[in-house]
Amino acid sequence: MSLDREALHHFVKKPVSTSMVSFLVSTTESVISIRSSKPYSQLSSAYPSPPASPVEETSKSVSLFSFVKGLIRHSRVQTPTLMASLVYLVKLRSILPANSHGVDTTHHRIFLGALILAAKSLNDSSPFNKCWAAYTDGLLTLKEVNTLEREMIGYLGWDLRVTEQDIMNCFAPFLAPIREKIMRTNEERLQASRQLLLPTPVEPLAIRKLAQSNSASSVPSLSSSASTASNLSTSSALTTVVESDPVHDFKPRPLRLKSITNLQYNQRKLQVVNVDPKVEEYSKSKRQSFNVFGNNQPARIIVES
């Protein structure tokens, strides 16, 4: 398993952190700029938009951060769903024309749209739209939620696919520190085993990888709010890192002890161990090409006789 994938496996199991919320917020803000004076309908001329929702003078404007945090708390979505939402947001950013502008609640709407699509397509049960409307604490009505959902899927061209590469690209800042920790732990284990079995020669590849990782440690880390950065300094802390869960902290969670040695999460991999290596290799390569291009060709495991 590649290091990237291993890091990803750790990441999806993490509880939702404040830095994750901040990352979602900053990504949402980067999708479109806000110009309050412009009506919402000028977002794009290609797709009919509802008129600007009436804004009360008292202004129920909620900061995007608390809006996002509130949605996550109410709907109890977990990291994987948020990851898919973020991929949709990043796609939307590349789809929207550069000169488009939004109104006050546009950021709230596009975030909610991405979250609903991700939750509905990934989870066995997802809140109904009326619940999503309730989760917005009065900011949006059911009708508005229904409209924004359809608008969002329209912008995405009904394409809800999320590839592994999408995830890797979008979450590079989060994966880099995890990757580094894994490498450090691997190195420590190597050291330990070297001491146990003295005559064992040094594994040159691992050393080389480590060297690369050190030089590449300038991978962009998240802004000041990134708590992941602080984990970095505690070197081999991976085996005992317990991340606090500010978003879900209303309910007690068991401590999550991460252990590299425990590779049980990769159960499917373990199951296929006794498969013909050729078949396994073939299906792997197919899977990779699938992830890159999305529309792979029909596969034939058995050669027709």
Next chain:
Amino acid sequence: MPLPLNYTLDQKVGEGTYAVVYLGKQTLTGRQIAVKQIKTGGFKDGLDMSALREVKYLQELRHENIIELVDVYATPENLNLVLEFLPYDLEMLIRDREVIFTPGDVKSWMLMFLRGLHHCHRNGILHRDLKPNNLLISPSGSLKIADFGLARSLGLPDERLTSNVVTRWYRAPELLFGSIHYTEAVDVWAAGIIFAELMLRTPYLPGADDADQLIVTFKALGTPTESNWPGVSNLPLYDSIEVFSQPSRQELRNRFLAATEAALDMMSQMVELDPSKRNDTTGLLLQKYFVEFPLPTEPELLPKRTKKET
């Protein structure tokens, strides 16, 4: 976004609680297509979840043994999936008494079926509603897996899944016991029951209701116990049920008279009670069954439906 004008809807061919199916043509190419129009009630509660899943998984899975999603479009009242035109399904063939199946025909359908299923599974997607009704046949004889409304991708091993999936007759024992941590093995079980149905030409485990399904299933294949399936008693709905012994090889031979030893081997591996002992699609595609004689019939030569619309 494609306009509805790109397609003509000529004839209504089916109606369910969830969708209406029309036959039509792609105006530009004249290609025959089927349009699954999902009733949305004016989208009162947003986009339908199973429709969204069907769209997502059909986009992800492109394979000659999986139905092709040609296009998707929404009108103010409906969500429309434009699908490849597939005139009939395997259930119609199984029921058509004028059609004779040879062992090579059954093998050919199973081969195409398992190839399509293998493609789903290696991409981490469970179908969760496999039955003859959802295996469609193209005009050239190819079998294609359809109806991904209950499909989902397999996430983390500790994720909770709903056990209320799969049509009753094809439901694996772990689902009957209410398991919420199941795997691709539920699809393999359903495929095994379909295999049996193809050989018998009648449903293999037709339970009258959920309670009866347990009895019918275990009478035929044995009752799961801690000795043949360690951990089974921890499943939510596990109850002390009447213990039927697992069928002997000779009993299976008597039930499936025309089956070869290799065919029985394959079926037994698909309907293992313990999901962790059940074979996976990769293992099944490498079975002796597929390389021994008779060889699988060429798809174009497979039996076609004799009757027109019923």
